[in-house]
Amino acid sequence: MSEPTPYLTGLRLAGRRVVVVGAGRVAERRLGRLLDAGADVEVIAPEATPVIARRAEEGRLTWSRRTFQPADLDGAWYVLAATDDPGCNEQVSSVAERARIFCVRSDNRDRATAWTPASGEIDGVQLGVLAGGDHGRSRRLRDALLDTLTKIIDADAERPTD
Secondary structure, three states: OOOOOOOOOOOOOOOOEEEEEOOOHHHHHHHHHHHHOOOEEEEEOOOOOHHHHHHHHOOOOEEEOOOOOHHHHOOOOEEEEOOOOHHHHHHHHHHHHHHOOEEEEOOOHHHOOEOOOEEEEEOOEEEEEOOOOOHHHHHHHHHHHHHHHHHHHHHHHHOOOO
């Protein structure tokens, strides 16, 4: 029997608490979309990339400069475990599981309750691709689909209207 497929959905995170544990390159890549969605983001990590630190200084997110504590997930709707410590990521996902909070894990998709699709947007159309956990394939497919979508949108814009 094959594994069940994920249920692809669009989360409405505006004004909702999202916790990101870790502040490296993976977290940095994911933060843009979370902030664009209007999420109330708290990053928990002793150190952060310059981009994340700047976003905190600008007030776009809260940065708690310390290690993860289970109470950090109180009131969260969504969590991203993105540290380079598998033990910490496991602790985050276990706490999230008990609290019924969807958790993306950057290190182990099989231990996550949610996956982040390779995503993009063009002309108000959002596209998300999940390729069974193969991030490289997801990115390649997303890029090809965005390219095709761009061509379709450009062709429609050039069409004379009646």
